[in-house]
Each structure stands twice: as structure tokens, then as C-alpha cells.
Amino acid sequence: MMGEYILKRLAVMVPVLLCGSIITFGLVFLTPGDIGVMMADAEASAMGAMATPEMVEAIKEHYGLNDPIHVQYLKWLNNALHGDLGRSFSTHKPVFREFMDHLGPTLTLNLAGILIALLIAVPLGVISAVKKNTIVDHLCRVYVMMEISMPTFWLALMLLWFLSVKYDIFPLYGYGVGWKDQLWHMALPAIAMGTSMTGSLMRLTRTSMLETLGHGYIVTARAKGLPEFIIVFKHALRNALNPVVTMIGLFFGRILTGSVIIESIFSWPGNGNLFLASINARDYPMIMGFTLIFMALFVLMTLITDISYALVDPRIQYEKS
Amino acid sequence: MSGIDPNMKHLWRHLPWVRRNRSRDASIKATADESTSLWVQSLHRLCKDPLAMIGLATLILLIMIAVFAPFLAPYDPDAIDISQRLQWPSEDHLLGTDKFGRDVLSRMIFGARLSLLMPAIIVVNSLAIGTTVGLLSGFKGGLVDSLLMRVVDIKSSFPGLLLTLAIIGMLGPGLFNAVIAMSISGWTGYARIIRGMTLSLREMEFVEAARTLGGSDGYILIKHILPNVISPVVLLATLNMAGAILSLAGLGFLGLGAQPPTAEWGAMLSDSQGLIFYAPYLMFIPGVAIMITVLAINLLGDGLRDAMDPKSGGMAEAMRG
Numbered sequence: 001m002m003g004e005y006i007l008k009r010l011a012v013m014v015p016v017l018l019c020g021s022i023i024t025f026g027l028v029f030l031t032p033g034d035i036g037v038m039m040a041d042a043e044a045s046a047m048g049a050m051a052t053p054e055m056v057e058a059i060k061e062h063y064g065l066n067d068p069i070h071v072q073y074l075k076w077l078n079n080a081l082h083g084d085l086g087r088s089f090s091t092h093k094p095v096f097r098e099f100m101d102h103l104g105p106t107l108t109l110n111l112a113g114i115l116i117a118l119l120i121a122v123p124l125g126v127i128s129a130v131k132k133n134t135i136v137d138h139l140c141r142v143y144v145m146m147e148i149s150m151p152t153f154w155l156a157l158m159l160l161w162f163l164s165v166k167y168d169i170f171p172l173y174g175y176g177v178g179w180k181d182q183l184w185h186m187a188l189p190a191i192a193m194g195t196s197m198t199g200s201l202m203r204l205t206r207t208s209m210l211e212t213l214g215h216g217y218i219v220t221a222r223a224k225g226l227p228e229f230i231i232v233f234k235h236a237l238r239n240a241l242n243p244v245v246t247m248i249g250l251f252f253g254r255i256l257t258g259s260v261i262i263e264s265i266f267s268w269p270g271n272g273n274l275f276l277a278s279i280n281a282r283d284y285p286m287i288m289g290f291t292l293i294f295m296a297l298f299v300l301m302t303l304i305t306d307i308s309y310a311l312v313d314p315r316i317q318y319e320k321s
Numbered sequence: 322m323s324g325i326d327p328n329m330k331h332l333w334r335h336l337p338w339v340r341r342n343r344s345r346d347a348s349i350k351a352t353a354d355e356s357t358s359l360w361v362q363s364l365h366r367l368c369k370d371p372l373a374m375i376g377l378a379t380l381i382l383l384i385m386i387a388v389f390a391p392f393l394a395p396y397d398p399d400a401i402d403i404s405q406r407l408q409w410p411s412e413d414h415l416l417g418t419d420k421f422g423r424d425v426l427s428r429m430i431f432g433a434r435l436s437l438l439m440p441a442i443i444v445v446n447s448l449a450i451g452t453t454v455g456l457l458s459g460f461k462g463g464l465v466d467s468l469l470m471r472v473v474d475i476k477s478s479f480p481g482l483l484l485t486l487a488i489i490g491m492l493g494p495g496l497f498n499a500v501i502a503m504s505i506s507g508w509t510g511y512a513r514i515i516r517g518m519t520l521s522l523r524e525m526e527f528v529e530a531a532r533t534l535g536g537s538d539g540y541i542l543i544k545h546i547l548p549n550v551i552s553p554v555v556l557l558a559t560l561n562m563a564g565a566i567l568s569l570a571g572l573g574f575l576g577l578g579a580q581p582p583t584a585e586w587g588a589m590l591s592d593s594q595g596l597i598f599y600a601p602y603l604m605f606i607p608g609v610a611i612m613i614t615v616l617a618i619n620l621l622g623d624g625l626r627d628a629m630d631p632k633s634g635g636m637a638e639a640m641r642g
Contacts, residue, residue, distance in 0.1 A: 019475040023484075030491035149616035151567055153574045154590065154608030161601050257482040261571060265594070276575060279490035287490035295479050302478070 005310070009303050020295040021080065024288055025073050031284060036060040038284065042089040085289035090281050095289035099271060105175065106270030109189055109263070110255045114248060116194025117201055122244065124198075125205025129213060130232055140202065147199030153261045156192035160265065163188060173267040189266040193259065197251060204247055208240040215239075242309060249305025253298040366628035373624020379617035387433040396424035398431040398584045407600050417602050419592065421582075425603065429610055432584040437614070439500055439585075440565035446504030448558045451511025452551070456542055458512065459519025470516070473509045481506040482568070489577050496585070499578040503568060507561070511554060518550040553629070560622035563615045570611050586611050 028035060040051035040059045060066050064075055079085070085095035128140035163169045176185035212218070213236050221231045251258065259272035267273070271290070278286035367373055386393060395415075402422035410417040416425040458469040488502035522528060523546070531541050572578035573587025581588060586607040593603035 016475055016478045020479060023479075024487070027487055027491045030488060032493065145616065145619060146612075149563070149619050150612050151570055151574075151587075151590075151608060151615075153571060154604070154611065157590070157594065157597070157604050157608070161597055161604070165597055165601070254480050254482070257480055257486065260486070261575065264575060275486065276577075279486065279577060280494065282490075282493065284491065287487060291483060291487040291490075294483055298480055298483070299478055 002307075002310070006303075006307060009306065013299055013303060016299055017296055020299070021077055021292060022073070024292045024295065025076055027288055027291065028284070035284065036063075036065045038089070038282075039063065039065075042092075046092050080289075080292060085292065086285035088278070088286045089283045090278075090286075095285050096293075098274065098286065099290065099293055102269060102271045102274050105268055106255060106259055106263070106272060109186060109193065109268060109270060110252070110259055112186055112190035113193030113197065113259075113262075114251055116190055117197035117251075118248070120194065121198040121201035122205050125202040126209055126232065126237060128202065128206045129209030130228075132210065140206070144199045144203050147195070148203075150196075150199075152192070152196040153265060155196055156189070156262055156265045159188060159192050159195075173265075175267075175269050185266075189262050189268055192265075193262045196262075201244065201247060204243050205240065208243050209236060212236045212240040245309055246305055249301055249308070253301035253305075255294075255297070257294075363628045367624055370624040370628065372620045373628075376617040376620030376622075376624065379613065380621060383433060383437065383614055383617070386430055387437050390430045390434055394424075394427035394430045396427040398423065398427040399582055400424075407596070409600075410602060416606050417600070419589075419600075419603055420596060425589075425606060428584040428589060429586070429606060432586045432589060432607070433610070435496070435579060435583065435585045436566065436570065436587070436611070439496065440562050440569050443500055443503045443507070443565045443569065444558050444561055446500075447506075447508040447561075448511055448554070450504070451508035452515050452547075452554070454508070454512040455515025456519055456546065456550075459516040460523055460538065460542055460546065462520075462523075466516075469512070473512050477509045485568070485572075486577070489572070494577040494580065496573075496579040496583065499569060499572045503565065503572075507565075510561075511558065514554060514557075515550050519546055522546050522549055556625060556629070560618060560625065563618040563622065566611065566615055566618070 031038075034056075036059055037051065037056050040056040043059060044051040044055060064072060067075070083096050087094055088098055091098065124140055124143075128137045131137050160172065164172045170188040171185050174185055176182040213232075218231060218235060221235050226235075255271075257272075259268075259270060260276050261272075262268065263270045263272035264276050275287070275290050277283075278290065400423060402418075405414070405418050405422035406420055408414055408418040408422075414424050414426065416429060418424055419428070454469050454473065458466045458473075485499075485502045485506045488505060489498055492498040492502065528541060528545055531545050536544070569578055570585075570587030570590070573585050574591045576588075576591055579585035579588040581592060589607045590604055593600065593607075596603055
């Protein structure tokens, strides 16, 4: 049953991804100017020369830029499916390799960030729900309101100023050498990223907990005389976690876009920083390749989230979704 | 006249000359009172919410500051005075000066214009696209509906910020391009909600009547359906301003939105990043301004949601997705 559900969802992914590829390919028409000239310029600058009209024509012929648009698209898609997303204009390396080279730092930073967010937000959300309308709850809600109104980049800058400049606790930026040093360098960006997720996560946990605590089986558990601790953590929390799982999945799906700002502030050598650099350098193959890869990752993460959702909560029927 | 179907009698209300005198028709008067009183009730509830009122007052104050910027700003926001560079806040310059000796307070006051107006334009654009798609989809039904809704589904399968970044990457950085990219990226929520409301309105008697009287599709959509669906969505769209302000400031911070020397809060923060050791006040001020603005909108938004829909925040939650 589970296998069938996964297969069905995978089948739905195909048209979505195809449309994503059409959107990505369509991005090329937004560029001001002739893409053939730009590619020729990029190739020529790699050899330390200027592009001549003949070169432009040769490049256009070589990459099939004179072909009808649907042929171009199919060629591009075929190449993309074989892992060939073109070469970066600035580094001349294959786009896919650039992506893989920078994936590690982005993944570790995001994992650490999400872990920190979970460790802060879920316990506080639970406390806030259990102690509803007490001073603790009010404080938590004030925090949530402040946090969701705060720009992520400003929070990161403030942490940087306070913890690195004023009290020289963490390094200012960079990646570090050796795992201990790297961990040390990662601390501040991870704290900034994690904190920026706590607001929405806490609010969600609180709402979900409040709803679960209102259910009949909680009353039953209380009537049985179970300790409050067990009621909250065993009966309520497990059932309240579903939306939290979904949100974590969303955070993962937004790894690139979520970490662009943090990575650029802390000069973290990840994909977010690279994507930003590509945008600023008008590196079109990189922008298109990264957009395609991250669209695919996002769709995949949505699928994984839905599956884990079903695993966490056996009541969910696969057929219905 | 005796042969007329009694059920057709209500059609008279929709004749132009009858509509103008509709207060004479007791039954219509009753429904009109009912609908206004619902709004009035919501407004009354809203006025009793102190936090929402604080938010509203702050927002009005900020808009006034933006409108009367030339009268309020003590200096020309773009006047460079190198001899006065990087002055800490003092009596002469209440919020200090930046690296070119420009008065930060004046730049903040003028920056309020762009930082408030541009997000408003983005939200209006998205609302316009979403409303058009939603109205067409819900009213036409059939093939048009399924096609448009597939587009909406696919659009929402990908993270909006990724699309925004990709579009800016192709168009090139700049405030205008950022506004275009964000307008294109965020309309699906409106389309879904408008479609849902249009679907149920389409079957209402007054639409049937207008059609029987020979009203064209366009006339019915604009005269009869649009006025009925637009007000709640417009109210909720104002709340989406919070997200738009944060995103636009984020883009400005990344150097993808407003370009220097434009006075925009995000870009000002970006300018101050390199001066973290010498002039931390430069990055403190714009961040606080953004936070206060977003907080005001969020406070008002929470109050509005509670006032309009005291039982649940279903609609507002859906809009934010």
C-alpha cells in the first residue's frame, strides 16, 4: 500500500518537473541581449581574447541556438537529464560539478540550523500551550511576534555584531580548517539561521498542541489519573507533531533560498552564496542550472515530507492524498 | 401580468432603474443591513483590540512620515559631506551620518517612501493577477478552470523566493526588476481564494438574473461578482504587505533590489555591513525601522483576523501559504 502510494506520487512528480523545466528554460527569454553573444564572450574571455562575429556565429551553430525553440528546449532537457547543465560563464566548470562542490557546506549549515530551531521552538511551543494564558505563554507569544517581524539578515547582523565584534566569541566569517574549526565557524551562522525559523515553528507547535490537548482522549488520560508529563509528551505531543514535520520539510525544500542571505553575510562557501554570486555576475547557465536543481529538490522534499507525514501518523490514508 | 412566474419577480431588482431605488424594497434593505452590520461588527471587535489599534496607529504614523518626508527630513538625504562622515548620533545628526556624511535620519525618512510604497505595488500587482485568474477560473469553469488551476498548482509546487531570485538573475538586479519578479511570484494564493468564492457566487440567483437579462460575461464578472469577492481579499492582501516588506528589504540587502545611492532601508543595511566595527548604529537603525513596520502590520493583521473570523484563522492562514 505504501509502495503504491509512493509510486503514484512519483508519477505525479513527472509533469510537475517537466513544467518546472519549461519555466526554467523560459527564463532565458528574460535576459536583455543575445545569449549567443554572451556565450561567445564568455568562451573568448576564457582564452583571453575578444569575441568576433564569426565566433558568435560558430557558437550559435555549435550550441544549436539557430534551431527552432522546441528543438532547443528538447536538447537542453536531454542534456540536463544527463547531468549536463552547461558550464559556468565565470569559472568555466560544469554547473553540476559546481553545485556538488558547494553542496556539503550548505547541507551541514541547514541541518544545524534546523536542529537548533527544533531544539528551541518545539519545547517552548509545548510549554506555551500547556501553560496557556500564563506569563510564560505571553512571553513566548511576544517572542514569536518579534521574531516573525524581524528581518533574518538583521538578526544575523545583530548576532554577528554582539557575539563576534563586541564579545569576541565566534569568528566573523569564513569556513575554517579541520572539523573543530569548521564547527566553530558554523556556530554563528547556524544560530542565526535556527533562530530565524523559531518564530513560525513555535507558533505552529503551540496551535497544534492546543488543538490536540482539547481532544477527548486527553480528557480520558487525565481521568485515568496519568501523570501530566506522560499526557503531554506521550499522548499529545506525538499527535501534535504532524504539522511540525510538514514545516520542517518545507524548511529543507527551501534550503537554497533560505540560506542565500545567511551564507552571504557569513561568507559561507555554500550553494546559496554561489547562487547570489552567479546572479550578480549574470552567469546565466549557473542561474538556470541552480534553479532547475532546486526546483527538483523542492518537489522531492515535498514528496518525502508527505511520506514521512504518513509514517508519523498511521491514520492518514494513502489513497485519499 | 398575472401570468408571470412568481419566482421571476426578483429579477426586477436587477434592472438599473429599480436598483437605484432599492432601499424601497424591504427584503433587499434587510440583506443590505445584514451585510453591513457584519462588517460593522468586525470593525467594532477590531477597535476593541488594543494591540491591533497600536499597530494601526503606528502604520498611519509611518505612512504620514513617508508622505511628508520633504518637510520632516532635517537634511537632503543624498547630500554628501565627507567632513561629517561616520558621525555617531548627536544633536546635529540625531541618528548619525553614513560613510559619505549623509544624514541617516533624513535617509530613513525618505527611505520610508520606497520601503512602504514598493511592497504596496507588489501586493497590488499580485492581487490583480490573482483576481483575474481566480475570477476567470471560477466563472468560466470547464477547460479554462482546469488549465488555470493546473498553472496555479504547478506555480505553487516551487518556492516563490527561488523564482524571484531566478527572474532577477535573468533580468538583472534593480528595484524595478525586483518589483516585477516579486509580483509574478506571489499571486497564487489570491487566485485560489477568489476562484472558490466565484464558484459559489456563480450559482447565486442574482447572477442568474443578470444573465437572463442579457448581461455579458464581462459585465456580470465586473459588476456583480467582483464587488462581492474583492473586499475580504483586499483586506487580507494588506496583511501580506508584511511579507513583501521583509522580502524586498532582503533583496535590497543582497544588492538585488534598490541600488545605491537610493535611500531604501534594505539597501542602507547592506551599505552598513562593512562598517560593523566602526559604525554599528548604521545597521541598527534600518533594521529597527523594518521590524517596527512589519510588527505593526502583523499586529493589525492578527487583530483583523480575529475580528473577521473569531472562530478560526483559516482564510488568513491560507493566504500566507
